[in-house]
Amino acid sequence: MISHALPLAASGLKIDWTKMPTYNTIMSVAAGAGLLLVVALGYQLLDSRRTVTPEGWALAFGAIGFTLVTTGLHMTLTWPLAGQGFPFDNVIFGEPALAFGVFLLAAGFYLWKQGAVVAGDADRVARTARIAGPISVFVFGLGLACFGIAAAGWKYTLFAAPPEEPISGEFADMPMLEASFMSGLYVLVGIGALLFPFALRRPRTWMSPVIGVVWALAGLAFLFFGGLNYFTHIGLIVNTM
Incomplete structure (x- = not known):
């Protein structure tokens, strides 16, 4: 997923890794785990038969949120983080990771302080929807951003791996393949983010599923x-040292 056209040396692709810090590995794992946990918590809240243990969710959201905030903040504020031709990575990976990490940290802090009150509420779904309502405006905006990132990925054929990268590099001559895969993931996240504010108003409709x-x-x-x-x-x- 280190993408895009890099300069070729006589002996093949060479990268000065002292000028090319990259950690979208841990960012991707954390973002994936965070999305799955948000879905799981939403499912638990919507199912009145299930017991919610807020301390566990606070720990999980706090740990993942801290990971995404620290890496995303550094990537966002260090311009460009990758000094060999990838300033757009700051926008594509850094900014969404930072925003999602802040969401998770805020949710973790709230669940740590008030989670027992929410879990014990007779209508915990309505209470959660009221609490999440204001931040849903930011979520909606980031949904629009996800569609912008996806469109840029397709238009400029971003995300394509060089031949020197194992596995992904096998498809280096088909740059639209990985571009479509990654852009498609941003589209999926964007769809959910755009629906989120409306689902809070009617949480038990088709939008939540x-x-x-x-x-x-x-x-x-x-x-x-x-x-x-x-x-x-x-x-x-x-392969490129």
Whole structure:
């Protein structure tokens, strides 16, 4: 997932990794896990038969949120983080990771302080919807951003791996393949984000299951793709040092 056209040396692609910090591996794993946990918590809240243990969710959201905020904030504020031609990575990966991490940290803090009150409310769904209402405006805006990122990925054929990257590099001559895969994930996240404010107003309608499905699919893809990238990125580093 280290993308795009890089300069070729006589002996093949060479990268000065001292000028090319990258950690969208851990960001991808964290974002995937965060999406899956948001869906799981929403499912628990909507099912009145299930008991919600807020302390566990606070710990999970806090840990994932901290990971995304620290990496996303550094990537967002260090311009460009990747000094060899990828300033758009700051926008594509850094800013969404930062925003999602802030959401998770805020949710984790709230659940730590007030989670027992929410879990014990006779109508915990309505209470949660009222609490999440104001922040849903930001979620909606980031949904629009996800569609913008996806459109840029398709138009400029971003996300394509170089041949030196294991597995993903096998498809280097088909740049639209990985571009479509990654852009498609942003579309899935964007659909859920755009529906989120409206689902809060009517949480027991078709919108909640749709959000759950698209975020779960994107979460699984980010989680497993991020895990795979630990191998592919290490291989790219070894092959281009």
